[in-house]
Each structure stands twice: as structure tokens, then as C-alpha cells.
Amino acid sequence: MRSSDVAVMAAGSTATAVDVVGATKIFTVAKGAQVIALDTIDLSVAPGEFVSLIGPSGCGKSTLLRLIADLDQPTTGSVTVFGKSARQARVDQDYGIAFQQAGLLPWRTVAGNIELPLELHGTGKTARKARAAELLELVGLTDFADRYPEQLSGGMQQRVAIARSLAESPKLLLMDEPFGALDEMTRERMQNELVRICAETGAAVVFVTHSIPEAVFLSDRVVVMSPRPGRIVDVIPVALGAAEDRDDDLREAVGFFAAVSAVREALHGTPAGGAAGASAARGVETR
Amino acid sequence: MTRARPILLGVAGVVLLGVAWEGYKALGPADGVVVNGLTVLPRTSDLAMPHLVTMWTRLGEPVTSAAGSPALWEAVVKAAGFTLGIAAVGWIIGVVVGMLLAILMQRFRTAESALLPWIVLSQTVPLIAIAPLVSGWGSQIRFGESRWQDWMSVAVIASYLAFFPVSIGALRGLESPEKAHMELMRTYAVGWWKTLLRLRLPASVPYLIPALRLAAANAVIGTVVAEVSIGLSGGVGRMMVEYASTASGDPGKPWAPIFGAVAIGLIAAGVVALLGLVLKRYRRGEVTA
Numbered sequence: 001m002r003s004s005d006v007a008v009m010a011a012g013s014t015a016t017a018v019d020v021v022g023a024t025k026i027f028t029v030a031k032g033a034q035v036i037a038l039d040t041i042d043l044s045v046a047p048g049e050f051v052s053l054i055g056p057s058g059c060g061k062s063t064l065l066r067l068i069a070d071l072d073q074p075t076t077g078s079v080t081v082f083g084k085s086a087r088q089a090r091v092d093q094d095y096g097i098a099f100q101q102a103g104l105l106p107w108r109t110v111a112g113n114i115e116l117p118l119e120l121h122g123t124g125k126t127a128r129k130a131r132a133a134e135l136l137e138l139v140g141l142t143d144f145a146d147r148y149p150e151q152l153s154g155g156m157q158q159r160v161a162i163a164r165s166l167a168e169s170p171k172l173l174l175m176d177e178p179f180g181a182l183d184e185m186t187r188e189r190m191q192n193e194l195v196r197i198c199a200e201t202g203a204a205v206v207f208v209t210h211s212i213p214e215a216v217f218l219s220d221r222v223v224v225m226s227p228r229p230g231r232i233v234d235v236i237p238v239a240l241g242a243a244e245d246r247d248d249d250l251r252e253a254v255g256f257f258a259a260v261s262a263v264r265e266a267l268h269g270t271p272a273g274g275a276a277g278a279s280a281a282r283g284v285e286t287r
Numbered sequence: 288m289t290r291a292r293p294i295l296l297g298v299a300g301v302v303l304l305g306v307a308w309e310g311y312k313a314l315g316p317a318d319g320v321v322v323n324g325l326t327v328l329p330r331t332s333d334l335a336m337p338h339l340v341t342m343w344t345r346l347g348e349p350v351t352s353a354a355g356s357p358a359l360w361e362a363v364v365k366a367a368g369f370t371l372g373i374a375a376v377g378w379i380i381g382v383v384v385g386m387l388l389a390i391l392m393q394r395f396r397t398a399e400s401a402l403l404p405w406i407v408l409s410q411t412v413p414l415i416a417i418a419p420l421v422s423g424w425g426s427q428i429r430f431g432e433s434r435w436q437d438w439m440s441v442a443v444i445a446s447y448l449a450f451f452p453v454s455i456g457a458l459r460g461l462e463s464p465e466k467a468h469m470e471l472m473r474t475y476a477v478g479w480w481k482t483l484l485r486l487r488l489p490a491s492v493p494y495l496i497p498a499l500r501l502a503a504a505n506a507v508i509g510t511v512v513a514e515v516s517i518g519l520s521g522g523v524g525r526m527m528v529e530y531a532s533t534a535s536g537d538p539g540k541p542w543a544p545i546f547g548a549v550a551i552g553l554i555a556a557g558v559v560a561l562l563g564l565v566l567k568r569y570r571r572g573e574v575t576a
Contacts, residue, residue, distance in 0.1 A: 090473075093476065101467055103468060106571045107492075116485070119485075120477045121475070
């Protein structure tokens with residue numbers, strides 16, 4: 001894991017999309033008891049790279065994403081986004097974010113919700129409208145521009161949220177189980193769309209999920225985490241091919257299943273199985 | 288059908304009230320119901336409980352027997368208009384003050400701790416006690432040529448009752464946005480002011496509309512009571528007191544200003560309902576007051 005970090009660093013540290021170094025997050029809960037949510041995490045994400053964080057609940061994957069988004073601050077260690085502090089990156093709007101709940105404002109239309117970040121940052125009305133139209137087309141909701149969120153299905157709401165996260169063309173997308181609340185059919189369709197959108201925008205993505213097939217299908221690398229304390233137990237390179245080749249056929253390909261088992265073994269974490277899983281993962285690497 | 292339902296139910300409620308009135312008047316004991324020397328139900332004489340029809344026909348007759356006296360309903364409409372105007376001013380002041388207090392309390396936790404008990408306490412002070420104070424202070428105020436008028440005192444007292452539900456309701460509303468929405472605003476790196484305009488204020492509307500309705504009712508009551516306390520003539524408050532003295536000879540007459548007050552209340556509630564229609568898209572999932 002460190003070796004890949006070093007490789008990215010060598011390519012130029014300012015080129016890294018996300019660089020987390022020795023980040024530890026300790027929450028103080030009731031009566032002064034402390035919970036170590038994250039224990040010395042190191043992770044780098046290259047520009048345009050799709051990295052999934054996977055692990056059981058309580059492994060700190062959402063906390064790690066929140067550190068990158070500057071919604072929480074690490075207790076020790078540092079988080080750098082495009083060579084700046086996480087805070088500066090947030091202020092500069094270097095990332096777009098989508099959560100498990102779409103979080104649309106119910107009093108705004110679909111287009112109004114997508115325009116929200118643009119409006120807040122002072123983009124002119126015509127430019128806003130044009131951008132919203134573009135994004136609506138990207139997520140296939142052109143006909144729903146004037147609807148209100150409550151008139152949409154969960155999957156459509158989530159697509160609006162993704163369009164909103166893309167509004168300012170960020171070079172980094174942070175996604176916290178964005179498809180977690182969707183049914184399996186919608187979920188797979190959304191995954192296909194996300195692969196396409198990422199290819200079109202060239203954004204790096206940090207994607208939190210607890211679905212192994214989802215992580216494998218989407219990612220260049222899958223970061224496997226374990227709870228109590230939250231740690232990275234393995235990083236499995238997947239990269240099942242260029243975005244345009246990733247379609248539903250891929251879900252039935254041999255490499256896909258190999259990577260799924262590798263991630264699963266890393267998750268279940270028996271030392272011997274873990275090592276075997278890791279070597280199997282190396283085997284499916286196609287880069 | 289579903290649209291007509293609330294209207295029909297409303298009419299049915301009024302009819303039921305009338306039937307209860309006339310029913311009790313016809314069947315109840317003439318001396319009322321007295322338990323342990325305490326009158327729990329009124330006497331049913333024509334003086335204590337005039338027939339509905341008496342109240343109604345009285346509206347069409349002149350105010351007094353003096354020549355050129357206008358019909359009672361005309362006098363009541365005029366007085367009700369006067370009172371409604373003052374109540375509207377009081378409502379607007381109350382809404383503005385209530386909103387500002389709520390925003391202040393939302394912004395600064397210490398302001399909430401410092402102000403909220405006083406705001407609650409303010410409503411325990413009886414109107415009768417404030418009325419002379421307000422008109423006393425008012426009489427010392429001059430703005431250039433113009434002087435403080437009694438109606439302004441009445442409006443201030445009405446606003447004193449109106450601001451309360453607004454400040455409480457708006458505070459709850461301003462603090463109502465979900466954590467997810469607040470964090471979204473944080474990721475957009477926008478400050479308190481933009482968050483207020485784009486998130487907190489729109490989110491507060493479902494809490495605000497019931498509060499505005501309460502404020503409207505309070506403003507009307509405040510105006511009527513303050514008219515009596517301050518002794519401002521021209522409105523229905525003073526008219527109630529004047530007409531009550533004629534009740535022994537003219538039992539239908541004191542009811543006219545009461546109907547006027549009811550009409551004002553309905554108009555005030557209607558205006559808030561219209562406002563609610565304008566703000567319809569902000570009202571998904573409205574809470575009850």
C-alpha cells in the first residue's frame with residue numbers, strides 16, 4: 001500500500017487528488033469514553049482514479065470520507081486535497097459530494113436543486129440554466145426539470161443529487177453510499193451511469209459502499225477496512241477495464257468474480273485467507 | 288366533493304352552535320343552572336340570551352332613535368374596518384419583531400438563553416397593565432410635527448401579543464433543517480447569511496404559517512382589548528363597552544360589535560391562509576401549531 005503511495009508521490013505530490021497521511025480520528029462519547037474511529041490511515045487517490053472504501057459498519061469508512069470533505073477534522077495526521085488542506089479545498093469547492101440520502105431541498109424543483117451550488121456561488125442565471133440542462137441530460141432527467149423532489153422515485157432523486165454534485169465540474173467526487181437506499185435493479189443501472197459519468201468528467205472518486213460487487217464494478221482500487229479501530233486491512237487493485245468496456249457483461253466476467261472473491265476474503269480477514277485473497281487480487285490486476 | 292367538505296363542515300358547525308343556543312334557550316330553566324350558588328349556565332330570558340333573530344334584525348335597524356342615525360350594521364362595519372386596520376399594523380410589527388428575535392436567537396445561543404425566558408415571561412403580563420404604560424410613553428414621543436396617536440399605542444399593544452407565537456414558531460422553524468442539509472451548506476462553504484436565506488428561512492415556513500395564524504388572532508384580540516383599556520373610540524372594542532350599557536333595553540345591540548370582532552378574526556385568518564397559498568411550495572410536511 002505504501003509503495004503505491006510512494007509511486008503517486010513520486011509523480012508529484014500536487015498531482016494527487018487526495019492524500020491522507022497518518023490520519024487518526026478519536027471521538028469522545030458519553031462519560032469521556034473514547035472511540036478510535038480511524039487509526040493511522042494512509043491513503044492517496046490519483047487524479048481521475050476511482051477508489052472505493054468498503055468495510056462493515058463502524059469501520060470508519062464514512063468518517064474517512066468526512067475527513068476528506070472537511071466535515072470532520074482528524075485528531076492527528078493530515079488530509080490534503082489537490083495539495084491544499086481539506087479546509088481550503090472545501091472553501092475552494094474542489095470537490096462535489098453526494099450522500100446516502102439525496103438531501104434535495106423539497107421546495108426547489110429538480111433544476112433548482114441542481115442549480116443550488118451555482119446560485120450560492122454567484123453564477124449568473126443564464127449560465128446556471130445552461131449547466132443544469134447539461135447535467136439533466138447527463139443523468140437522463142431532462143423531462144423532469146420542473147418537477148419537485150417528492151414527485152420523483154428514490155433512484156431519480158439520487159440522480160438529481162449526483163447531478164448537483166457535478167454542477168461545478170469538480171475534479172473530485174465524494175460519495176457516501178449514494179446507492180445504498182436503492183433497489184438492486186436501480187442500483188446496477190445507476191452504477192453503469194456513474195461509470196459513464198466518471199469517464200465523461202474525468203473526476204477522481206472516493207466512493208463509500210458496503211456492497212462488494214458495487215465496489216468491484218466501479219473501482220480502480222478497493223480499499224478494505226476493518227472496525228474497532230478503523231483500519232485499512234488491504235488495498236485491492238481491480239481496474240476491470242476502461243469505462244466504455246464496463247457494462248452489464250462485465251458483471252458476469254471471470255475477472256469480476258475473481259476480484260469479488262478477493263475483496264470478500266480480505267473483508268473476512270483470516271490471515272491465511274487474507275494473504276491468498278491478496279495474491280488472487282494481484283492476479284486479476286489488468287493495469 | 289372533497290373540496291366542498293371543509294366548507295360544509297364549517298357551515299354545519301355554525302348551524303350547530305345556533306341550534307344549541309336556541310335549544311338551551313327554549314328548554315333550559317329560566318333562572319339558569321345554579322350549583323352551590325354558582326351559576327354554571329346562564330338564564331334563558333330574552334335579556335340574557337336574545338333570540339338569534341333578534342340579534343340579526345337589530346343589525347338592520349338604526350344605531351339610535353336619533354334622526355339620521357345609520358343602520359347598526361353600517362356602524363359595525365365601519366368600526367370593524369378601523370379595528371382591522373390597527374390589528375394589521377400590530378400584526379406586521381409583531382411579525383417583524385418576532386422574526387428578528389427568532390433570527391437573533393438562532394444565530395447566538397447566548398441570545399436564546401438570555402431572551403427566551405423573557406419572551407415567555409412577557410406574555411404573562413396582563414394587557415391591562417401594559418396599556419397605560421404604552422400610552423404614557425407614547426405621549427412623550429414626538430416625530431417632527433406629528434405626535435404619538437392613541438391608535439399607535441393600541442397597535443403596539445396588539446404587536447406585543449402578536450410577536451410571541453412568531454418568535455417561538457420561527458425559532459423552531461429556523462432550527463428545523465436536517466443535519467444533511469446543514470452539512471451540504473457546509474460543503475458549499477457558504478456563510479451563515481446565505482444559509483439563512485437559502486435553507487433556514489424556506490425550511491421555517493411550515494412552522495411559520497401556523498405561528499402567523501396565531502399572531503393574527505392575537506393581534507385582533509390585543510387590538511380589541513387595548514381599545515377598551517386605552518379608551519380609543521372608533522373601533523369595535525369601545526363599541527362593545529358602549530353597547531353593553533344598553534343591553535337592558537336593547538338586548539340585540541351588544542351582539543353587533545361581537546359579530547364585528549368575529550368577522551375581523553375571520554378576515555385575518557383568511558389573509559394568512561392566502562399567504563399560505565403563496566408560500567405553498569415551502570409547505571411540504573406542515574406541522575400543526
